[in-house]
Each structure stands twice: as C-alpha cells, then as structure tokens.
Amino acid sequence: MSASADAAAASVPGSNLGVAIRRGLTDGAGVVAILYVILFTLYALWDRSALTVSGVTNLSNNAAPLALAAAGESLVVISKGFDLSVSGIVSLSNVLMATYPVEGPGGALVSLMICLGVGGAIGVLNGILVAVLRLQSIAATLGTMIMGQGLALVIMDAPGGTIADWVSYTLTDVLFGIIPISGLIVLAVVALWLIFRRTDTCLGVFAVGADETAASLSGISVVRARFAAFVGAGLLYGLAGFMLSVQTATGNPTAGTPFLMLTFAAVALGGVSLTGGRGSLVGAVIGAATLMLLQKVLFSGGVSSFYTGIFQGAVMVLAIVFGSLISRLASTEPRA
Amino acid sequence: MTGARPSAALQPPADTRRIGRIRSETISTAAIFALTIILILASRFVSPALGSWDQVDTIITLASFLIVVAFGQGLVILVGGLDLSIASMITLGGVLATTWNGSLGSEWVLIPAVLLTCACVGALNAVGVIWLNIPPFIMTMASGIMVASAALGYTSGTPRGAAPDVFLALMKGSVGSVSAVLIFVLIFVLLAWGLQSATAFGRRLYAVGANREAARIAGVTTWRPIMAAYAISAICAGFAGMMLVGYANGATLRMGDSYLLPSIASVVIGGSSILGGRGSFAATVGGAILLTTLGTVISALGMDQGWRTVIEGAIIVGALLILREDLVARLRNRSAG
Numbered sequence: 001m002s003a004s005a006d007a008a009a010a011s012v013p014g015s016n017l018g019v020a021i022r023r024g025l026t027d028g029a030g031v032v033a034i035l036y037v038i039l040f041t042l043y044a045l046w047d048r049s050a051l052t053v054s055g056v057t058n059l060s061n062n063a064a065p066l067a068l069a070a071a072g073e074s075l076v077v078i079s080k081g082f083d084l085s086v087s088g089i090v091s092l093s094n095v096l097m098a099t100y101p102v103e104g105p106g107g108a109l110v111s112l113m114i115c116l117g118v119g120g121a122i123g124v125l126n127g128i129l130v131a132v133l134r135l136q137s138i139a140a141t142l143g144t145m146i147m148g149q150g151l152a153l154v155i156m157d158a159p160g161g162t163i164a165d166w167v168s169y170t171l172t173d174v175l176f177g178i179i180p181i182s183g184l185i186v187l188a189v190v191a192l193w194l195i196f197r198r199t200d201t202c203l204g205v206f207a208v209g210a211d212e213t214a215a216s217l218s219g220i221s222v223v224r225a226r227f228a229a230f231v232g233a234g235l236l237y238g239l240a241g242f243m244l245s246v247q248t249a250t251g252n253p254t255a256g257t258p259f260l261m262l263t264f265a266a267v268a269l270g271g272v273s274l275t276g277g278r279g280s281l282v283g284a285v286i287g288a289a290t291l292m293l294l295q296k297v298l299f300s301g302g303v304s305s306f307y308t309g310i311f312q313g314a315v316m317v318l319a320i321v322f323g324s325l326i327s328r329l330a331s332t333e334p335r336a
Numbered sequence: 337m338t339g340a341r342p343s344a345a346l347q348p349p350a351d352t353r354r355i356g357r358i359r360s361e362t363i364s365t366a367a368i369f370a371l372t373i374i375l376i377l378a379s380r381f382v383s384p385a386l387g388s389w390d391q392v393d394t395i396i397t398l399a400s401f402l403i404v405v406a407f408g409q410g411l412v413i414l415v416g417g418l419d420l421s422i423a424s425m426i427t428l429g430g431v432l433a434t435t436w437n438g439s440l441g442s443e444w445v446l447i448p449a450v451l452l453t454c455a456c457v458g459a460l461n462a463v464g465v466i467w468l469n470i471p472p473f474i475m476t477m478a479s480g481i482m483v484a485s486a487a488l489g490y491t492s493g494t495p496r497g498a499a500p501d502v503f504l505a506l507m508k509g510s511v512g513s514v515s516a517v518l519i520f521v522l523i524f525v526l527l528a529w530g531l532q533s534a535t536a537f538g539r540r541l542y543a544v545g546a547n548r549e550a551a552r553i554a555g556v557t558t559w560r561p562i563m564a565a566y567a568i569s570a571i572c573a574g575f576a577g578m579m580l581v582g583y584a585n586g587a588t589l590r591m592g593d594s595y596l597l598p599s600i601a602s603v604v605i606g607g608s609s610i611l612g613g614r615g616s617f618a619a620t621v622g623g624a625i626l627l628t629t630l631g632t633v634i635s636a637l638g639m640d641q642g643w644r645t646v647i648e649g650a651i652i653v654g655a656l657l658i659l660r661e662d663l664v665a666r667l668r669n670r671s672a673g
Contacts, residue, residue: 082473135656138418138473139610143653146597150645157640253642261477274471306493309485313478320470 029283031322032270036290039297046300057180059293061172064182065090065244067288069259070266071189072236074284077267079229080209080276081137085126086237086263088148089119090256093241095152098161098251108167111245115238122148123234131226145260152253161251168249182243186285189236193281201228210277261316266291269319291315364607368622372629379633391632393515397507397583399628400521401426402598403621404576407528408569409599410620414532415545415565416612417465417472421480422573422599424487425454426592429577431487434497434587443500450578451571457483458570462563488589495587503582517579529617541565546613598627601648605655627651 044050050059069086076083093115102110122144129140174180196202204225207215216222244255270287272279291312298311376392405422412419432450440446457479464475487495509516532538540561543551552558576595581587602623608615627648634644 082471129653129656133657135653136610139604139656140653142597142600143649143656146649146652147646148649150642150647150649153642153645154640155642157642261481264474264477268474274474304489306489307485309481309488313480313482313485316474316478316481317464317468317470320474321468324469 029271029280029286032283032286032290035269036286036293039290039293043293043297043300046297053174053178057172057174057182059289059296060180060183060186061247062296063289063292064186065240065247066259066262066266066292067186067285068189068236068240068243069263070270070284070288071186071193071281072233072240073263073267074270074272074279074281075205075229075236076137076233077272077274078209078276078279079205079226080212081130081226081229082141082264083126083230083233084138084141084260085122085144085148085234086240087256087258087260088145088152089122089234089237090241090244090259091152091253092122092148092155092256093118093238094245094248094255095156095161095251095253097163097242097245099155101162101164101167103164103166105166105170107164108171111164111167112239112242115242115245116235117238119234119236119238119241120231121234123231123237126234127227127230130230131223149254149256152256156251156253159250159252163245163249163251168246171243171246182247185239185243189239190282190285196232201225205229206277208276261312262288262291265312265316265319268316273324274320287319365616365619365622368606368619368626372622372626375626375629375633379629379636393518395625395628395632396521397515397517398632399625400517401576401579401583402595402602402624402628403521404524404572404579405595405599406602406620406624407524407532407617408565408572410603410606410608410615410617411532411541411565412472412569413600413603413608413610414541414612414615415562416548417476417562417566418600418610419461419476419566419569420473420596421457421461421476421483422569423592423596424480424483425457425570425573426577426580426595427487427587427589428457428483429454429574430581430587430591431491431495431577431589432574433500433503433578433581434495435491437497437500443502446500447502447578451574454570454574455567458567459563461570462559462566465566466559466562484589491589493589495589497587499581499585500578503578504585505582507579507582525617525621532617537561537564542613597648598624601652601655602627604652607655610656 040050047055049055069090073083073086096114096118097111100111100114101107126137126141126144129135129144130137171181171185175184201224204215204220204222205228207218207220208222208225212222215225240259241256245251248255266288267279267284268274268287269290270279270283270285272284294311294315295308298308299305303311376395379391405426409419409422429450432453433446436446436449437443440449461472461476461479464470464479465472468475470478506516506520511519532541540551540556541564543554543556544558544561548558573592573595577587577592580591584591603615603620604610605623605626606615606617606619606621608620630647630651631644634647
C-alpha cells in the first residue's frame with residue numbers, strides 16, 4: 001500500500017494525493033490507524049463476538065478513559081512538556097465520584113462538573129508552576145501528581161464506595177441500540193479538537209512546542225500557550241476519571257496509577273513527537289484504543305495476565321523508537 | 337549597549353562561579369541538616385518517646401534504604417535523567433535475594449549475582465536513553481513495569497524464601513552498642529560522597545550533566561558516565577531491596593513502591609538541579625533523613641498515609657520553587673557583576 005503510494009508520489013512530483021497520503025502516513029496517526037485495523041482484524045478472527053454491538057461497546061467503554069487521558073497528555077506533549085499529574089487527577093476524580101454518588105441525569109452532570117473542576121484546578125496549578133513560574137514540567141507535575149494521589153488517599157484510604165447506578169448504567173450503554181455513548185463522548189472531544197485546531201491558541205501551542213524562542217520572537221505568548229495546554233489537559237484528565245468511574249462503578253484511590261505509563265505509550269504510539277511541536281490529539285486517541293485492544297488480543301491469545309506489563313513496556317519502547325524513525329524519515333525526505 | 341561600558345568589557349570580572357557554587361551547596365546542606373535536628377527536637381512535643389537517641393537510631397535505620405536508593409537516583413538526575421524503575425529494581429533485588437538464597441551455594445556468589453542482574457537492567461535503561469533517544473523517565477518507567485511484571489510472573493504472585501544471613505546481620509545486628517546499619521550508612525555515605533565529589537569519574541558526571549555537548553568536545557566519552565549512572569542506580573536499588581529483605585526477613589512484590597517518589601524528593605530537596613549538572617550527595621543524605629523524620633513525626637501525630645503523601649508532593653514543589661528563586665538571584669548577580 002504505502003510502497004505504491006510512495007511510488008506514485010515520486011513519479012508525479014507535486015501530486016496532491018501522493019502528498020496527502022504521505023503526510024497522513026508520516027503524521028503517525030495514519031500509521032497507528034492501520035495498526036489498529038490489523039489488530040482488530042486479528043481480534044475479530046479470534047473472537048467472533050468482537051463484531052457484535054456489545055463487543056464494540058465493550059471495546060469503546062474500555063478504551064474511552066485512556067483515550068481521553070491520552071488526548072489531554074497530547075496537548076502538553078505538543079507544547080513540549082510532560083504532564084505526570086494525570087494519575088493524580090484520575091484517582092482523585094474517581095474517589096470523589098465514589099464517595100459522593102448522585103443519582104439521575106442531574107447527578108451525572110454534578111459528578112461531571114466535580115471531575116472537570118478537580119482536573120481544571122490541578123491543570124491551572126500546573127500551568128502556574130510550569131508556564132508562569134517556569135519550573136521544569138516533569139518535576140512540577142510530579143509534585144502535583146503526588147499531591148493528587150495523596151488527597152485521593154485522604155478521601156478514601158482503601159478501595160470501596162459505589163458510583164451512582166443511573167450514571168454507570170446509562171453512560172456505558174448504547175444510543176439507538178447501536179452507538180456506544182462512551183465512543184460519542186470521545187468523538188465529541190475529537191470534534192472540539194478539530195475546532196480548537198483553527199484557533200490562534202492552538203497555533204501557539206504548536207509553535208511553542210517546535211521552537212519556544214522563535215515563537216516568542218514572532219509575538220506568540222509562550223505563557224498563554226503553555227497555560228492553555230495544561231488547563232486543557234487537566235480538564236480532559238478529569239473527564240477521563242469520570243469515564244473510568246462510570247466503567248468500573250467503584251472507587252479506588254490508586255485507580256489512576258496505570259494511566260501514567262499508558263498515556264505516554266498511547267501518545268507516543270499515536271505519533272505525537274515527544275520532543276514537542278508535532279502530532280495530533282486524534283493520533284493519541286487512536287494510540288490509546290490500540291493499546292487497550294492489544295491487551296484484549298493478548299488475553300484472548302492466552303498470555304498470562306502476569307506478563308501483560310512486559311508487553312506494555314515493550315510496546316511503549318517500540319512505539320517511541322518507531323515514532324522517531326517515522327519522523328526522521330519525514331524530515332529527511334525532499335519536499336514534494 | 338555594551339559599548340557604553342568599555343571598562344567592563346576590557347576587564348572581565350573574576351570567575352567566582354565555583355566559589356559561589358560551593359558556598360550555596362554548603363549552605364543548603366547545613367540548612368537541611370539543621371532543619372532535621374530542629375524537627376527531631378520539636379518532635380518531643382508530639383510524643384515524649386520521640387527525640388531520644390533511640391529514635392535517632394531508628395530514623396537512621398529507616399532512612400538507610402532511602403539513602404542508598406537516593407545515591408543512585410541522584411547520579412541519574414546529575415547526568416540529566418530520572419530513574420522511575422527504582423521501585424521495581426528494589427523489588428527485583430529483594431525477590432532474587434530470597435528466591436536464589438541457598439540455591440547458589442554461597443551468599444558471596446548470591447549477592448554479586450543479584451547486583452549484576454540489576455546492573456544489566458540499568459545498562460539497558462541507558463541504552464534506550466543514549467542510543468534510542470527515549471526520554472529517560474519513559475524508558476525507566478517502561479523497564480520498571482517490565483521488571484515488575486517479570487517479578488510477578490517469576491514468583492507466581494508470592495515470593496518465597498528467607499533473607500540472606502549477611503543482610504539479617506546487617507539490619508538486625510550491632511557492633512558493641514552501635515547498630516551495624518548505622519556504621520554501614522556512615523561508610524556508604526563517605527564512599528559515595530567521595531566517588532561523586534572527589535574522583536575524575538564524578539567530575540565527568542557533572543560535566544556530562546551540565547552540558548553534554550561541551551563535555552564531548554572536552555574529550556569525555558559521554559555515554560560511559562551516563563551508562564555508569566544508570567547501572568549504579570539499579571545496583572543501589574537492588575542492594576536496598578536486599579537490605580529491606582534483611583529488615584523484614586522476606587520479600588513482597590510491592591516492597592519498592594514507597595521508595596521511588598521519596599528518592600526523587602530527597603535529591604530535589606537536597607538542592608540538586610532536576611535538569612542535571614548540579615547537586616551534592618551530602619545534601620541528598622540530609623534530604624533523605626529529613627523526609628524519614630517527617631514521616632515518623634506524621635505517623636506519631638496519627639495522620640494517615642494520604643496526608644504524608646500530600647506533604648511529600650508539596651515539599652517537592654516547594655523545594656523547586658525555592659531553588660528557582662536561588663537560580664534567579666544567581667543569574668542576576670552574574671549579569672550585574
């Protein structure tokens with residue numbers, strides 16, 4: 001596929017289709033999407049139930065929390081930063097939802113507001129520390145992550161509590177008998193991203209991530225771009241915590257811990273450059289979905305759950321090496 | 337602009353950077369130890385049992401694991417990295433020491449074998465960081481998860497076996513009226529401080545951490561000190577795991593978890609730059625003892641683990657903020673002088 005596309009692009013210099021295909025592939029999002037399709041085909045061959053509505057809903061419910069968290073992380077990574085506070089925010093919102101369950105549609109809205117509030121507040125704190133006070137992002141967000149995890153432990157010192165029934169049933173259900181609601185929520189975030197992409201702030205985020213000095217010299221407010229990235233990320237982590245609670249229907253003060261590594265794996269797999277300035281939220285979302293699907297494939301392939309960590313770690317390292325290879329190829333090839 | 341002050345351009349100011357660095361490091365080390373002593377004395381108000389010599393002995397014993405781990409973490413941070421695999425490496429050291437105990441003949445074969453295994457994982461971290469260009473915290477996080485999962489699979493969930501006698505003696509024994517671990521900590525700190533501050537190897541670590549490109553031009557083979565730092569960090573963590581096994585007489589799969597974040601916190605509180613190239617081990621030791629003391633005081637106050645974690649996070653952020661001001665002041669001095 002890609003070889004013929006490359007050949008077409010080479011034989012017809014300036015061919016718009018060739019350029020578009022090549023850009024799609026080197027963007028990373030295209031590559032990971034192909035990977036997802038291959039994995040899904042494998043999974044469907046193994047397990048016929050994957051193609052039913054409940055199979056797809058399951059996959060979507062499973063992947064939604066990580067996809068949202070990875071979407072948030074991609075914003076910060078594009079602005080050339082790392083945000084470790086994701087696990088603190090997810091744990092904190094999960095614990096809050098399990099401690100104060102509120103029933104009904106109004107309850108869902110209240111819980112959602114609480115989660116977004118927690119995420120937004122920690123995001124603002126991160127933004128102040130990193131964008132305004134110029135602390136190194138890993139160190140500062142490590143501090144806020146630990147504080148978030150600590151607060152989660154203060155609120156709930158052992159796993160327990162329940163999420164309101166209405167909330168957890170409705171939001172894991174399907175709409176019109178075919179569309180998973182969790183998938184719709186992720187799609188809504190993707191739609192917001194596509195709108196955000198057209199704003200000056202988003203341009204600033206990309207510019208700051210690619211070259212901070214150049215961005216600042218061209219009149220872009222570095223502080224504003226970084227701040228926006230951290231706050232947006234915090235809100236999305238809150239939403240991820242909300243969707244995780246909906247899915248697990250219980251509280252756990254360490255619920256967010258696995259997210260730390262998985263979000264970075266998803267971001268790297270989704271073709272977002274870890275050195276900043278390049279990538280897309282969509283890629284990170286597909287990367288997250290691929291990781292969760294990989295887990296399912298490994299399970300149905302009969303790999304002991306003891307060893308899933310080895311695969312996750314290996315996939316993470318491979319994803320980054322693969323991603324940097326692709327971007328190196330993209331930067332060395334002549335401009336079409 | 338510069339032309340307006342020709343005299344300043346003609347006579348460059350004396351280079352006081354090294355003196356300035358030494359002074360600020362001495363001050364921060366002294367400050368952190370003073371803070372620890374004040375905290376120990378003040379803890380008498382919390383409970384009369386605290387603040388005694390026995391308590392100091394207990395604190396040093398509890399801090400010994402953290403001091404050993406923080407040395408390795410400090411070296412990795414010094415070369416501009418971050419080691420998140422430490423928790424798993426502690427577990428690996430402990431699990432291997434108990435499972436292999438007795439099957440390798442002598443303990444003097446067992447201990448090097450365990451440490452060598454740890455060093456290999458550390459070297460793998462370095463390979464990923466140096467040649468595959470993977471950000472250090474991601475590489476070490478990935479290897480940490482892989483090692484943890486390997487330890488889980490290897491032990492099928494329940495580690496078996498007893499601690500090697502050497503470590504039982506180290507953690508429980510005493511020489512005269514002084515506990516053995518206190519003497520060990522003293523020797524370890526002296527050796528580690530000497531390695532970092534008084535050898536050519538130590539200077540290369542600082543050089544690589546401060547500016548890798550400049551170090552390369554100055555003739556340092558930059559991958560060697562970086563790889564050494566990651567390997568030493570893994571060895572230290574594995575050793576701390578064996579110490580923990582000697583202390584608790586058995587391994588658990590989560591035994592390393594509570595040392596990862598404090599190891600980073602100790603280094604940061606000790607005034608090392610998280611960007612690398614700056615820091616002293618003496619101050620890191622102070623940071624480790626301060627954190628441990630704080631932990632015992634918090635437990636004595638009856639506060640739960642959650643608050644302890646919150647305070648730890650706040651301390652990291654606070655230390656970063658204070659150090660930042662320090663940096664700003666120094667930059668201002670330099671441009672003024």
